[in-house]
Amino acid sequence: MRAVPIDAVLLVSFGGPEKPDDVVPFLENVTRGRGIPRERLAEVGQHYFLFGGRSPINDQCRALKAELEEDLRADGPNLPVYWGNRNWDPYLSDTLARMRADGVRRAACLFTSAYASYSGCRQYRENLADALAEVGEGAPELVRLPHYFNRPGFVAPFVDGTAEALEGLPAGSRIVFVTHSVPEAMNDASGPEGGRYVAEHRDVATAVAGEVAARTGREAGWDLVYCSRSGPPSQPWLGPDVNDHLTALAGQGVRGVAVVPIGFVSDHMEVLYDLDTEARATADRLGLAFTRVATPGIDPRFVRMVGDLVRERVAADDSEHDDSERGGGEPGSVGDVAPTGLPELTGSLGPTWGNCPAGCCRNLRGDRPAACGTD
Numbered sequence: 001m002r003a004v005p006i007d008a009v010l011l012v013s014f015g016g017p018e019k020p021d022d023v024v025p026f027l028e029n030v031t032r033g034r035g036i037p038r039e040r041l042a043e044v045g046q047h048y049f050l051f052g053g054r055s056p057i058n059d060q061c062r063a064l065k066a067e068l069e070e071d072l073r074a075d076g077p078n079l080p081v082y083w084g085n086r087n088w089d090p091y092l093s094d095t096l097a098r099m100r101a102d103g104v105r106r107a108a109c110l111f112t113s114a115y116a117s118y119s120g121c122r123q124y125r126e127n128l129a130d131a132l133a134e135v136g137e138g139a140p141e142l143v144r145l146p147h148y149f150n151r152p153g154f155v156a157p158f159v160d161g162t163a164e165a166l167e168g169l170p171a172g173s174r175i176v177f178v179t180h181s182v183p184e185a186m187n188d189a190s191g192p193e194g195g196r197y198v199a200e201h202r203d204v205a206t207a208v209a210g211e212v213a214a215r216t217g218r219e220a221g222w223d224l225v226y227c228s229r230s231g232p233p234s235q236p237w238l239g240p241d242v243n244d245h246l247t248a249l250a251g252q253g254v255r256g257v258a259v260v261p262i263g264f265v266s267d268h269m270e271v272l273y274d275l276d277t278e279a280r281a282t283a284d285r286l287g288l289a290f291t292r293v294a295t296p297g298i299d300p301r302f303v304r305m306v307g308d309l310v311r312e313r314v315a316a317d318d319s320e321h322d323d324s325e326r327g328g329g330e331p332g333s334v335g336d337v338a339p340t341g342l343p344e345l346t347g348s349l350g351p352t353w354g355n356c357p358a359g360c361c362r363n364l365r366g367d368r369p370a371a372c373g374t375d
């Protein structure tokens with residue numbers, strides 16, 4: 001049976017407020033039914049207000065959408081790129097309704113979240129399923145592009161940024177990889193076999209540290225630590241917290257840190273507040289030199305990698321159907337983007353998947369419909 005060809009790309013993101021009046025309703029959207037203590041919500045609201053009530057995340061998505069459209073125009077397939085958010089305007093349901101109106105039948109989804117976990121994977125899929133149900137008859141079919149945490153286009157910008165940061169820091173400085181904390185139980189249930197959230201981050205951290213050592217000729221010690229813990233104190237979450245870790249490092253006589261936000265695809269409020277504001281203040285207090293490395297954002301290698309995921313997927317569909325009429329770019333062509341010097345997949349976890357296998361990143365609160373997977 002011939003599948004309907006992919007005729008659009010859908011960027012699926014978290015969403016964030018863009019003005020002070022957005023902040024409280026945004027937080028209500030995010031935390032509905034999640035059991036976050038009120039004090040934590042008030043505190044996180046303040047982080048947004050400190051930055052004028054505007055998160056950088058939506059602008060990052062607009063920029064990525066524009067760059068990806070350009071990449072697909074230049075090297076094919078020339079597909080429209082849509083963008084929808086889980087928690088703020090443009091909402092997924094509105095975007096899916098617009099796609100239907102535009103005649104889109106089958107879209108390839110890219111989540112702006114690189115790692116397995118309920119929060120970063122299945123919750124996106126559940127929100128897509130809800131939006132599909134809301135739109136109803138005629139909504140496009142959705143397939144997921146492969147997970148990309150171990151693609152060089154995602155990893156290389158962190159390698160460059162870390163090597164450069166270490167150049168400017170005192171001898172003996174350490175690399176501090178940071179990601180979003182999640183409940184330990186959520187890590188235990190992440191991926192098809194569990195524990196995948198931490199395993200994927202360790203895989204990226206090992207690859208970045210190894211490549212930086214190879215490039216600079218100096219081996220910097222590194223750690224994987226966490227930011228943005230929420231939830232009640234009684235619930236165990238992944239640690240150590242980045243601030244506690246910086247305190248411990250200073251106590252050991254370390255003089256500087258390259259803080260590498262590997263958990264974040266682009267600048268989010270967590271990066272602006274939890275790292276650039278709070279962790280930097282901690283480092284200043286401790287007399288630690290502190291450099292925060294950039295997120296991939298719209299690094300040309302990251303954009304190209306996303307374009308390649310689309311090209312790979314379309315080529316795979318075409319090769320299953322030799323009656324295809326689809327033209328467009330050489331899959332994996334390099335264009336004018338510098339090669340990364342990294343292997344095709346970094347780390348040791350090997351090939352990933354697009355649509356998720358059954359049981360992947362289980363919802364510990366109970367089963368709900370989820371798109372882009374076999375359950």
Ligand SMILES: CC1=C(CCC(=O)O)c2cc3nc(cc4[nH]c(cc5[nH]c(cc1n2)c(C)c5CCC(=O)O)c(CCC(=O)O)c4C)C(CCC(=O)O)=C3C
Binds near residue numbers: 031
């Ligand atoms: C793993 C993970 C990612 C990375 C994957 C991905 O990128 O999706 C992520 C991203 C993000 N998280 C974000 C914002 C928030 N996350 C919250 C709460 C929570 N996050 C969690 C996990 C994650 N979150 C968890 C386990 C909770 C507890 C509640 C629950 O179990 O669901 C809360 C509530 C207040 C608080 O408790 O902090 C807010 C406001 C924003 C937007 C930032 C911006 O506006 O720039 C982004 C990109």
Ligand SMILES: [Fe+2]
Binds near residue numbers: 180
């Ligand atoms: Fe979050």
